[in-house]
Amino acid sequence: MLRAPFRRLIDPALPTPPDAFRRGPFRAGVFRSALRSERLTSQLGLWLGIAFGTCFLTGLISHLIQHPPGWFWWPSRPVWLYRATQGIHVATGLATVPLLGAKLWSVYPRLFTWPPARTVVHTLERGSVAVLVAAALFQVVTGILNVARWYTPMGFFFTTAHYWTAWLAIGALLLHIAVQLPVIRRGLADRAPEPATGGLSRRGLLATVAGSAVLITVATAGETVPALNAVSVLGPRRPDTGPQHLPVNTSARNAQVVAAATDPAYRLRISGPAGTRLLSLADLDALPQHTASLPIACVEGWSADAVWTGIRVADLLALVGVPDGNAQVLVESLQQHSRYASSILAPPHARDPLTLLARKLHGQPLALDHGYPLRLIAPNRPGVLQTKCVAALTAADR
Ligand SMILES: Nc1nc2c(c(=O)[nH]1)N[C@H]1C(S)=C(S)[C@@H](COP(=O)(O)O)O[C@H]1N2
Numbered sequence: 001m002l003r004a005p006f007r008r009l010i011d012p013a014l015p016t017p018p019d020a021f022r023r024g025p026f027r028a029g030v031f032r033s034a035l036r037s038e039r040l041t042s043q044l045g046l047w048l049g050i051a052f053g054t055c056f057l058t059g060l061i062s063h064l065i066q067h068p069p070g071w072f073w074w075p076s077r078p079v080w081l082y083r084a085t086q087g088i089h090v091a092t093g094l095a096t097v098p099l100l101g102a103k104l105w106s107v108y109p110r111l112f113t114w115p116p117a118r119t120v121v122h123t124l125e126r127g128s129v130a131v132l133v134a135a136a137l138f139q140v141v142t143g144i145l146n147v148a149r150w151y152t153p154m155g156f157f158f159t160t161a162h163y164w165t166a167w168l169a170i171g172a173l174l175l176h177i178a179v180q181l182p183v184i185r186r187g188l189a190d191r192a193p194e195p196a197t198g199g200l201s202r203r204g205l206l207a208t209v210a211g212s213a214v215l216i217t218v219a220t221a222g223e224t225v226p227a228l229n230a231v232s233v234l235g236p237r238r239p240d241t242g243p244q245h246l247p248v249n250t251s252a253r254n255a256q257v258v259a260a261a262t263d264p265a266y267r268l269r270i271s272g273p274a275g276t277r278l279l280s281l282a283d284l285d286a287l288p289q290h291t292a293s294l295p296i297a298c299v300e301g302w303s304a305d306a307v308w309t310g311i312r313v314a315d316l317l318a319l320v321g322v323p324d325g326n327a328q329v330l331v332e333s334l335q336q337h338s339r340y341a342s343s344i345l346a347p348p349h350a351r352d353p354l355t356l357l358a359r360k361l362h363g364q365p366l367a368l369d370h371g372y373p374l375r376l377i378a379p380n381r382p383g384v385l386q387t388k389c390v391a392a393l394t395a396a397d398r
């Protein structure tokens with residue numbers, strides 16, 4: 001422990017405001033619920049920490065796949081891995097709604113302790129809690145808006161804001177845990193019998209919060225888990241609705257690709273070390289066709305299995321001098337001016353025999369809205385990278 005004089009030097013006490021200001025919620029004994037305790041707060045905090053940590057890590061994975069730094073490597077198998085990590089990201093994010101609500105309820109009287117600021121360090125610590133609360137609420141609200149596909153209230157680009165605020169939240173959370181560790185330890189170790197309050201008990205409250213978290217998860221997980229479809233009352237997406245029993249994210253009309261996609265002069269352009277080839281739809285249909293069952297797993301939290309038939313990307317790359325599909329490939333859409341108009345296929349995905357430029361969905365010609373005449377479908381990859389209406393494949397020099 002620091003010696004008192006030294007402590008006063010680095011962390012001077014702040015003056016206490018006059019008692020006349022001690023009004024409203026600042027009065028002593030205003031908050032009387034016997035339910036609030038270090039034990040309750042610590043238990044809620046532990047669950048919240050687990051949910052938040054899981055949400056952060058799965059979100060980080062999603063971000064790294066979409067904006068891969070040089071060191072990052074993501075496999076193409078198992079085919080369902082991204083579907084699972086993104087499903088968990090959205091589910092744990094939604095589960096924080098009741099957890100965060102209960103946690104904030106259990107500590108909000110501390111906003112009104114007297115004096116409001118004791119020392120400089122105490123004030124900074126209070127400030128970091130304010131940052132944590134604000135960042136956590138921002139993440140939950142923007143995440144829900146994104147799942148609901150309601151971008152209008154967000155005057156910023158969701159992905160960037162959600163990503164950087166996550167770092168802010170996790171930093172403030174780690175600081176908060178470090179500062180509160182003694183209290184957390186004490187709270188979690190507390191086994192004393194509870195005073196009978198007559199009302200809701202601590203266990204009752206915890207059960208209610210856990211029940212709400214489970215309910216929210218079950219009511220939305222149907223976007224991803226087919227068995228929960230029927231009870232997915234809060235999920236904005238039904239994974240089985242849409243043309244060819246598959247949801248559509250951007251329609252061909254909204255993407256302004258109808259004319260280009262239906263143009264009889266359409267040619268797929270493939271470029272590699274051996275030059276450039278232009279292939280007509282007839283050329284493409286004359287190549288060996290393969291069928292793969294692969295999900296579309298959207299970052300928004302919905303996902304759906306589908307059966308795709310088309311040409312292996314590795315076979316197409318072989319035509320322009322790339323052996324075994326071993327290349328980094330730029331996939332460009334007929335669509336212009338969109339964040340989704342192109343994507344990069346890393347070598348593990350480019351060479352995977354399940355990676356196709358699909359001509360068919362569930363055995364029928366691909367609908368315009370699903371990316372006619374040709375759409376990329378690769379295993380273990382976010383939906384936003386499954387480029388529709390492909391115009392060109394370009395293998396990068398390696
Ligand atoms: N050209 C293009 N490709 C695209 C998109 C797009 O807007 N334009 N949306 C992407 C997103 S976000 C998803 S989830 C999937 C959805 O595919 P689907 O509409 O066939 O279900 O397509 C991806 N490919």
Ligand SMILES: [Mo]
Pocket residue numbers: 249297298299300383384
């Ligand atoms: Mo998506």
